[in-house]
Amino acid sequence: MRDPVRLRPLRRALSLLPFVGLAWVQVLTPACGVKPPDQAVAGDVPSGCHVVTVKSLAHGSVAGWIDGKATAADGSAPDQGYSFRIELDEVKGHKLATGTFDLSKEASYGDASHAVLVWDGGDDPTTASTVYFQANGTMQLDAVSSPASAESKGSLSGVKLVESKIDPTTYASTPVTDGRCLFVASAAWDTTVAAGTTCALADDCGDTSKNVCDPSTKTCAASQCTSDTACGTGKSCIVQAADSLAGACYSTCTPLASGAGCSGDAECVVVRYDQTLGVCKAHGKNVQGDACAIQDVSTDCAAGMVCSPEHAGNLCRKQCDYFAQADGACPTSQHCTLGSVCSDEPIDPAKVDTACDGSSAEGTPCNLLTGKINGVCVAETAASGQVIMCRKVCRKSTTSDCPTGKSCADYYDSTGVCR
DSSP, X not given: OOOOEEOSOSSSOOOOOOOTTOBOOOOOOSSTTOOOTTSOOSSOOOTTOEEEEXXXXXXXXXTTEEEEEEEETTSOSOTTOEEEEEEEOOGGGOOOOXXXXXXXXXXXXXXXXXXXXXXXXXXXXXXXXXXEXXXXXXXXXXXXXXXXXXXXXEEEEEEEEEEEEEOTXXXXXXXXXXXXXXXXXXXXXXXXXXTTOBOSSGGGGSOTTTEEEOTTTOBEEEOOBSSGGGTOTTEEEEEOXXXXXXXXXXXXXXXTSTTOSOOSSXXXXXXXXXXXXXXXXXXXXXXXXXXXXXXXXXXXXXXXXXXEEETTEEEEEEBOOTTTXXXXXXXXXXXXXXXXXXXXXXXXXXXXXXXXXXXXXXXXXXXXXXXXXXXXXXXXXXXXXXXXXXXXXXXXTOSSSSOTTOOEEEEETTEEEEO
């Protein structure tokens, strides 16, 4: 039984911002203390507090987080606005459940299972230059799982947040003496996703620990497999999302072969570095060099190409046979790189078994000979410290890729490097 493959671009990791369950939030917007005639106010604005408007709430990078942006109606917010977050977490044995919760009873960040934060000057509230944490208010949870996942539905009412200091070790929050305060009259979010919702990525389907984007219907579905045996003959179990075990069943095909085995308007996409496995993904319309979107169920590119992440962004690139590497396999000025995609990204000038340029990162292609690449820059430990060496790439499934006296040492996925 083979472990499921993870379906993401082979050549480098890509972090995608999730846009699932996007919610706009209606909150009090006039200057502090003024009640507009056409908006309901969830309680009186506390004296001296700045009223903030929250928008663009979506599930964050961690299960149970809902992230957004906040601005102050009186112009007192930073130019870029505040970062806003709701955190649902099972702290000290608390089990998340639906219901109404008094935030004044969770007035320390380290002990809060229902936390509301606003901050400025950093990527995280524990390192921000200014952070605000709840002092009182109400959170209503209409949908939530235990433990927390990417899916939840709820609302805030009359939340006062006070300027605080957060201990980076214990996460205890302490109000700043004579610090500022902010006020959110009301806010609502819904990051739940119904089965059958149209999708392009597993991330479109909410909780990626249990949901996938079905490659055959392009709709959200419950996990279909955890191994190839669950998919049946002619299909492979592919994990679509990072840090998930939920798999989707894809039709398999023979990569880089004529008549690869995909029916209809679909491309056989290489999903193993050693080119031993391909899966069928629907074609898109973008052509060579066009911008494209990384998707789990489509290449977003025309026949023969896939969407490849590069420094210039995601671009449609031709697939190529890295281990055959015949001259002319790629368009002019491009070369076949590990991952079986043509690219014009920089190539380190080092030859195999010599040091790569000091500015080259690990994974940079190297050893370009007559239009072919067969090396990669690898970080290694030497007597003088860490060095970046150009090593020949090899397939762990064969003994023929390395010269006499060398063997294929594990590097990544189904490939290694000759040492």
